[in-house]
Amino acid sequence: MSSLPLSDLHPSSPAAAPHHGPSTEPRDAPRSGTESDGQPPVRAPQDLAAGLLITAFGLTALWLGRDWPTGTLASVQSGFFPRMIGLLMVLAGAVVTGRSLLSQGAALPSLGWRPLFGVTAAVLAFAGTVEFLGLVPAVLILVGLGNLAGRPLRPVPLALLGAALAAGCVALFVWGLGLPLRVWP
Structure with missing residues (x-):
């Protein structure tokens, strides 16, 4: 078993794998699935757009119903359900947006x-x-x-x-x- 010289180890790689020959990748190119600024790439742009749209609708519902009285669970008033639906939409939008960063999905289709x-x-x-x-x-x-x-x-x-x-x-x-x-x- 031969030992590898220290110059063949990449300090930037997670497992410090040995280097076997010249690299074809530019030095400033993103490595191992992350962008150069440390942010994860968007893997599902269609999910990202849908999540942001759902979140925007939820935030709009919350803003439009901001002055409506909500009451309590025992005495529900006119602003209770719009606020709850707005909050659920914001939550669902956040879940869909987060999923766009974690799993592969479809690209955005061209606008018809x-x-x-x-x-x-x-x-x-x-x-x-x-x-x-x-x-x-x-x-x-x-x-x-x-x-x-x-x-x-x-x-x-x-x-x-x-x-x-x-x-x-x-x-x-x-x-x-x-x-x-x-x-x-």
Whole structure:
């Protein structure tokens, strides 16, 4: 068994493994899974983005409900549940964000402009037409514009989807909940 000279040991490596030949890695490159500043790399960028978004929603809920009285468990007031949901969202966001640093995950997908604009246009068209045209035409417009957001359906399945959603909305909101919505123009 031969002994290794001290010049072959890397003091920066955790196990001080022997060096066998020239290194192809630059001196300032990150080593062994950590960044050069000591921070762990983000292994799951999609989880990181989701965790930060959930945390932001939770913090927003806490900020919006900051002046509402919470009461006690025996006497719950109007701010109790929004505050609890906000705290749970912050906690869930922290867990998802922490998980993004510990386990491998998916990278961030590229932003799809077609779904973003298609869904936004569908929702805005529904909001702008439900008062004037009525619930059924507004739902049909929503379904038609929403169909443009992704891979379009053929006309027959699209018509069946629109009819089923319009009937479901009338049954739920007008008959079931008794909301004063105009059904037809």
